[in-house]
Amino acid sequence: MSLYPAFARPRDLGQAAEIMGSLSTGAMIIAGGQEVMPSVNYGALMPEVYIDVGQITALKGISEENGAIQIGSFTVHRDVQQSDVIQNNLPLLSYAAAQIGGGMQVHNRGTIGGNIVSMHPLYDILPSLLALGADVDILKDGEEQRMALADLMKDASHGLGSESLLVRVLLKPMTPDAGWAYEKLKITAGGYGSANAAAIVTLDSDKITSLRIIVGAVSALPVDISDALSDYRGQAWSEHLAEEIEAKASAAIKEPLSDHQGDGDWRRAMAGVMARRAIEAAVKRAG
Amino acid sequence: MEDMLEDTVLVNLRINGRLHELEIPAHKSLLDLLREDLNLTGTHMGCMTGHCGACTVSIDGRVAKSCITLAATLGRAKITTIEGLTQDDGTLSALQQAFWDNAGFQCGYCAPGMLLCTVELLETNPDPSDADIDTALAGNLCRCTGYQSIRRAVKAAITTTKEGAPQAAE
Ligand SMILES: Cc1cc2nc3c(=O)[nH]c(=O)nc-3n(C[C@@H](O)[C@@H](O)[C@H](O)COP(=O)(O)OP(=O)(O)OC[C@H]3O[C@@H](n4cnc5c(N)ncnc54)[C@H](O)[C@@H]3O)c2cc1C
Ligand code: FES
Numbered sequence: 001m002s003l004y005p006a007f008a009r010p011r012d013l014g015q016a017a018e019i020m021g022s023l024s025t026g027a028m029i030i031a032g033g034q035e036v037m038p039s040v041n042y043g044a045l046m047p048e049v050y051i052d053v054g055q056i057t058a059l060k061g062i063s064e065e066n067g068a069i070q071i072g073s074f075t076v077h078r079d080v081q082q083s084d085v086i087q088n089n090l091p092l093l094s095y096a097a098a099q100i101g102g103g104m105q106v107h108n109r110g111t112i113g114g115n116i117v118s119m120h121p122l123y124d125i126l127p128s129l130l131a132l133g134a135d136v137d138i139l140k141d142g143e144e145q146r147m148a149l150a151d152l153m154k155d156a157s158h159g160l161g162s163e164s165l166l167v168r169v170l171l172k173p174m175t176p177d178a179g180w181a182y183e184k185l186k187i188t189a190g191g192y193g194s195a196n197a198a199a200i201v202t203l204d205s206d207k208i209t210s211l212r213i214i215v216g217a218v219s220a221l222p223v224d225i226s227d228a229l230s231d232y233r234g235q236a237w238s239e240h241l242a243e244e245i246e247a248k249a250s251a252a253i254k255e256p257l258s259d260h261q262g263d264g265d266w267r268r269a270m271a272g273v274m275a276r277r278a279i280e281a282a283v284k285r286a287g
Numbered sequence: 288m289e290d291m292l293e294d295t296v297l298v299n300l301r302i303n304g305r306l307h308e309l310e311i312p313a314h315k316s317l318l319d320l321l322r323e324d325l326n327l328t329g330t331h332m333g334c335m336t337g338h339c340g341a342c343t344v345s346i347d348g349r350v351a352k353s354c355i356t357l358a359a360t361l362g363r364a365k366i367t368t369i370e371g372l373t374q375d376d377g378t379l380s381a382l383q384q385a386f387w388d389n390a391g392f393q394c395g396y397c398a399p400g401m402l403l404c405t406v407e408l409l410e411t412n413p414d415p416s417d418a419d420i421d422t423a424l425a426g427n428l429c430r431c432t433g434y435q436s437i438r439r440a441v442k443a444a445i446t447t448t449k450e451g452a453p454q455a456a457e
């Protein structure tokens with residue numbers, strides 16, 4: 001084996017499947033490289049083979065057909081922010097993509113696929129995708145499989161990044177009356193937040209008809225607290241509900257992260273604060 | 288299958304208008320390619336983690352941090368480095384001159400990111416607000432100027448551009 005990595009450039013999904021099927025786990029898919037390259041430069045990661053997926057047209061572009069929106073995994077944050085399809089149908093997602101740190105340079109090269117597969121606790125896209133109930137298509141063992149993003153995140157054997165390829169993200173448009181918000185608390189220099197929350201709510205006059213809240217950056221993966229809020233359906237919105245939601249969001253964080261973004265107890269408290277701010281802002285937008 | 292694996296990769300890069308056909312090792316960052324192989328040392332190395340922006344170049348019209356761009360993935364890209372902003376005879380572009388006149392540079396280490404991000408900002412938004420300027424430059428750290436003079440320089444560049452002074456060279 002050479003000291004230096006080899007390089008593979010599959011031109012379509014068939015070639016990608018063939019390459020992934022024949023290589024060991026030392027192979028690494030590279031999209032924008034905005035997650036991989038900092039680790040490589042610091043010696044934390046040494047791929048034996050790079051699989052560059054940037055030539056595969058099936059991974060590119062945003063489309064809308066019969067009320068179904070598809071985002072190719074090799075779509076950069078800048079395009080998610082600026083796409084008319086996303087802005088009109090999924091404003092929460094285009095807003096969240098704009099909250100990513102690292103500046104215009106990272107927005108121009110970092111992809112939605114790379115962001116998802118990293119499953120990094122501090123990244124900004126997963127909470128919104130989970131709130132929106134996204135599905136994903138995965139190419140594994142030569143076949144495409146569709147599954148809920150939430151299920152993929154629970155599956156430790158997904159093999160994404162070396163043995164399997166994230167092809168696209170599938171979403172349904174938000175209803176025009178839905179209120180939404182993504183709140184990110186930043187207290188340190190650099191791009192990352194210390195807690196965040198994505199919320200989507202619909203109201204019938206002032207009564208809650210649906211409510212989803214995902215809290216991120218406070219535990220290993222974002223936490224969906226929507227089930228714990230199901231009793232609020234049918235209730236009238238009030239300041240008091242916001243306070244209850246704050247308490248429930250904090251209580252849902254069983255194993256808070258404790259790192260340079262803040263210690264565990266504080267992160268748990270901030271999970272609540274972000275959930276409250278997100279629902280308050282979402283309610284203001286609803287209707 | 289083995290023939291799908293390459294140890295070196297052929298790329299055809301148009302850098303500041305000049306075509307370079309290069310056979311490069313798979314692991315090389317665009318930063319190393321520019322500085323070490325092509326002697327384009329105006330692109331600076333600050334952190335190698337994507338945080339500082341000193342290594343910024345423009346790839347197919349969009350700014351990128353060259354330290355975290357794997358050169359082998361670039362294929363046939365068009366790249367502009369900070370050297371490409373200056374005219375052939377060394378005359379500064381209007382934007383560079385505005386930075387010069389307004390103390391937008393002190394040591395100049397951050398200049399590649401500040402200038403190339405501003406070029407892209409003004410192409411898409413000729414009349415940016417302070418907030419737009421701050422967002423466009425958010426990927427760049429400056430350890431000297433305190434950022435106020437950089438914002439001033441960007442605004443001065445907008446004024447000279449509106450008054451019809453020469454714009455950044457291709
Ligand atoms: C300075 C800086 C600040 C940042 N700040 C933020 C921030 O505030 N919020 C945030 O969310 N992110 C942030 N990021 C992270 C940024 O890297 C991600 O947002 C980006 O989306 C990663 O995408 P990529 O295409 O560059 O991934 P890559 O680095 O190419 O890949 C990342 C991982 O995903 C795998 N992968 C990529 N594509 C696929 C695919 N199609 N199928 C299977 N596996 C795949 C790779 O094998 C690798 O494991 C920051 C990055 C930098 C450098
Ligand atoms: S050297 Fe590339 S961002 Fe610092």
Ligand code: FES
Nearest residue numbers: 393395429430431
């Ligand atoms: S002028 Fe010195 S880093 Fe900006």
